[in-house]
Amino acid sequence: MSAQADGPLSGDGPGERVTWVDIVKGLTISLVVLAHAMSERPGDLYYVPALAGFNDTLRMVRMPLFFFVAGFFVDRSLALAWKPFIEKKLFLLLWLYVFWGMMRFLTSDVAVRLWHGMPVDPSSWLLMFVVPTPTLWFIYALLIVFFLSRCLRSVPIPILLGLACLAYSISIASGVLQALPLSSRIIRFLPFFLLGRMGGFAWVDARRWRVHRVHLLLVPAYFALAYLLLATPLRRVAPVTFAVTLIGMAGGLSAAILLSRGRYGRYVEFLGRHSIDVYAVHFLPVLLFKRLLQEMPFIDVSLRVLIIWVGSVLLSLVAGQVIRRLVGSWPFERPSWLVLPSVRALRPSRRIGWSE
Numbered sequence: 001m002s003a004q005a006d007g008p009l010s011g012d013g014p015g016e017r018v019t020w021v022d023i024v025k026g027l028t029i030s031l032v033v034l035a036h037a038m039s040e041r042p043g044d045l046y047y048v049p050a051l052a053g054f055n056d057t058l059r060m061v062r063m064p065l066f067f068f069v070a071g072f073f074v075d076r077s078l079a080l081a082w083k084p085f086i087e088k089k090l091f092l093l094l095w096l097y098v099f100w101g102m103m104r105f106l107t108s109d110v111a112v113r114l115w116h117g118m119p120v121d122p123s124s125w126l127l128m129f130v131v132p133t134p135t136l137w138f139i140y141a142l143l144i145v146f147f148l149s150r151c152l153r154s155v156p157i158p159i160l161l162g163l164a165c166l167a168y169s170i171s172i173a174s175g176v177l178q179a180l181p182l183s184s185r186i187i188r189f190l191p192f193f194l195l196g197r198m199g200g201f202a203w204v205d206a207r208r209w210r211v212h213r214v215h216l217l218l219v220p221a222y223f224a225l226a227y228l229l230l231a232t233p234l235r236r237v238a239p240v241t242f243a244v245t246l247i248g249m250a251g252g253l254s255a256a257i258l259l260s261r262g263r264y265g266r267y268v269e270f271l272g273r274h275s276i277d278v279y280a281v282h283f284l285p286v287l288l289f290k291r292l293l294q295e296m297p298f299i300d301v302s303l304r305v306l307i308i309w310v311g312s313v314l315l316s317l318v319a320g321q322v323i324r325r326l327v328g329s330w331p332f333e334r335p336s337w338l339v340l341p342s343v344r345a346l347r348p349s350r351r352i353g354w355s356e
Contacts, residue, residue: 019269020208021201023256024069026272030313031062033282036135037289037308040178045294048302057226059177060241061248063138063185064192068249070142071196077146078153083340085150092334093143099331100280101128101136107284132182135283141186145193157198164190169238177235191242192249204253211257218251271313276332277320278313285312285319 035055039046077089105125113120132140152160164187171187180188225244234240259265271278289308293299299307323331 017273018201018205019265020205020253020256020260021069021072022269022272023259023265024065024253024272025275026268026270027252027256028062028066028069029275029278030268030271030309031058032066032138033278033286033313033316034058034309035062036282036286037312038305046290046301046305046308048305051302051305053227056177056230057223060226060229060245061222061252063189064245065249065252066138067145067189067193068196068200070145071193071198072201074146074149075197078150082150087334087339089146090143091338093139093146095334095338096276096280096332097128097133097136097139097143101125101133104133104135104283108287136280137182137185138279141182141189144182144186145190149197157194161191161194161198164194165238165242168242172238172241173236175233175236177230192245204257208257208260211254213258215254216251216258218247218254222248222251271317274317274320277323278316280332281319281323282312282316285315 035058037046038048038051038055040052040055041047042049077085080088102125105128109124110120128136167187168191171184176184222244225247229235229241229244256268259268286308289311293304293307296304320332
């Protein structure tokens with residue numbers, strides 16, 4: 001995956017990888033793993049009130065930033081004819097979702113049920129096409145968003161953005177920010193994907209040299225505003241929530257750009273370059289660490305969450321590299337056989353002689 005274009009969690013990119021874009025992906029995927037490492041249910045073994053509140057604020061910026069980056073270079077794919085577009089983008093996302101959804105079903109559902117002597121319904125994995133798999137829903141959402149974008153590619157992006165913002169305003173008026181169905185998540189995050197399409201990469205990249213350490217103040221400013229927002233009815237006001245999210249995104253982008261200038265940024269860049277490995281595999285290390293640490297009640301719950309988070313990120317990276325070396329890259333890339341049949345192959349033969 002040497003080019004930005006190769007990443008299934010983004011669109012087509014320039015000929016070479018862009019460091020700060022990979023760092024953004026590294027930061028966001030680490031926050032995704034953190035969200036899955038903790039619990040949001042009071043009384044749960046891995047529930048930490050302070051971390052739950054922290055995660056509530058992250059929810060307003062984590063996935064919007066992911067969708068923003070996903071829209072950076074997608075227009076090159078949207079310009080393709082339907083057949084190459086389906087094979088290159090849609091089949092790739094579909095393969096990732098189906099394959100790793102099946103892996104999650106076998107390890108998190110079937111294995112657990114067999115261990116406890118419970119019956120297994122093999123067809124229940126089909127429910128993931130109705131209720132997306134919790135750790136893979138972003139891939140499923142991208143599949144839908146890319147398909148809709150291809151269908152509506154002739155519509156000017158500002159018009160699509162206006163309609164998306166209108167839908168966002170209606171959705172955010174409920175005041176509900178968690179446990180959203182897939183349709184609501186797409187509605188909430190689509191405006192940021194369209195902002196990414198509408199010159200988001202060029203705008204940020206052209207201004208990256210103007211970013212200084214003082215811009216990191218956007219990060220604490222975002223958290224302060226987000227905490228205030230979540231505690232008041234303002235969370236139902238679309239322009240306010242949208243503005244606060246943009247402040248958080250600006251803080252994240254500033255941090256990524258500054259990291260790209262230092263020596264420590266290369267570690268986050270490496271994580272971003274392998275974000276699909278972490279995103280696809282991390283459910284299993286999270287499950288294993290949680291099962292292991294529940295037998296160690298003497299460890300503070302906050303420390304357990306930290307161990308699960310860091311350990312799952314590192315183990316996912318290692319697992320991804322091991323999988324690629326042992327079986328190749330096909331678990332993370334579209335297999336060569338997954339293509340649409342050619343039109344010529346579907347046409348009936350024009351030969352007349354039956355003896356032939």
